[in-house]
Amino acid sequence: MSNIALLERPSTTTSARPVRTPQPEGSAPLSNAGADLPAVRSPRGFALYVGLDEVKAAEAGVSLPLLVDALRRTLAELAPGAETHATVALAPHGSGGRDLDVVRLALQEPGAIARTKAAAEEEITEEEIGVTVDISRKRVLIDGESAAFTYKEFELLQYLVLREGRTIERSELVSALWQAQDDETPGERTIDVHVRRLRAKLGRYEDIVRTVRGIGYRFDRHADVVIRYGHGTPSPDRF
Numbered sequence: 538m539s540n541i542a543l544l545e546r547p548s549t550t551t552s553a554r555p556v557r558t559p560q561p562e563g564s565a566p567l568s569n570a571g572a573d574l575p576a577v578r579s580p581r582g583f584a585l586y587v588g589l590d591e592v593k594a595a596e597a598g599v600s601l602p603l604l605v606d607a608l609r610r611t612l613a614e615l616a617p618g619a620e621t622h623a624t625v626a627l628a629p630h631g632s633g634g635r636d637l638d639v640v641r642l643a644l645q646e647p648g649a650i651a652r653t654k655a656a657a658e659e660e661i662t663e664e665e666i667g668v669t670v671d672i673s674r675k676r677v678l679i680d681g682e683s684a685a686f687t688y689k690e691f692e693l694l695q696y697l698v699l700r701e702g703r704t705i706e707r708s709e710l711v712s713a714l715w716q717a718q719d720d721e722t723p724g725e726r727t728i729d730v731h732v733r734r735l736r737a738k739l740g741r742y743e744d745i746v747r748t749v750r751g752i753g754y755r756f757d758r759h760a761d762v763v764i765r766y767g768h769g770t771p772s773p774d775r776f
Contacts, residue, residue, distance in 0.1 A: 588637025667761030697756035
């Protein structure tokens with residue numbers, strides 16, 4: 538019997554495959570398999586994963602179906618009562634990776650799934666640790682997670698970021714971010730409330746927005762702050 542397995546994004550759960558008992562790397566030779574297993578368990582067969590694409594098979598003068606048939610014939614000669622099941626693993630063109638790893642992952646081999654899951658959990662880049670102000674997309678990422686900024690909160694942060702290193706007076710923030718006819722135009726002191734809310738959402742990175750006593754606020758970039766300006770971003774008096 539044969540079928541096809543598609544390589545997709547690995548699931549964090551694996552289905553039970555009682556007929557397959559893959560050996561972990563560095564384990565005892567197959568001839569010793571089951572020697573130390575509890576009495577309640579015994580080997581029922583084995584899985585042999587073969588990493589080989591059609592191009593490499595053709596270069597060797599064979600094809601995948603021919604190899605499957607040859608292996609089945611050999612098994613039938615050695616163990617006539619053995620049952621077999623063949624599965625071809627498919628992956629998107631250009632997906633890369635070792636053929637054997639792709640096969641194990643596509644067939645949901647527990648060891649491959651576990652390693653992939655562990656790698657995904659540890660896949661936090663240096664850029665994700667800290668604050669990313671993405672002006673082109675109007676969003677803020679904190680440690681890789683999107684922060685729930687309101688429109689005005691983002692506009693306030695953006696105004697400070699685009700004028701990095703310059704202290705912005707409260708009156709300038711009010712006139713720049715609120716139109717004179719707006720019903721909710723804050724006073725100069727009310728802007729402090731907006732800044733406090735902004736800082737609260739920045740969490741442990743709140744000090745990137747500095748208070749300059751008696752004047753206003755300033756954006757101070759830290760080593761863990763990344764600014765993505767993007768195409769067409771306004772560039773006022775940044776210095």
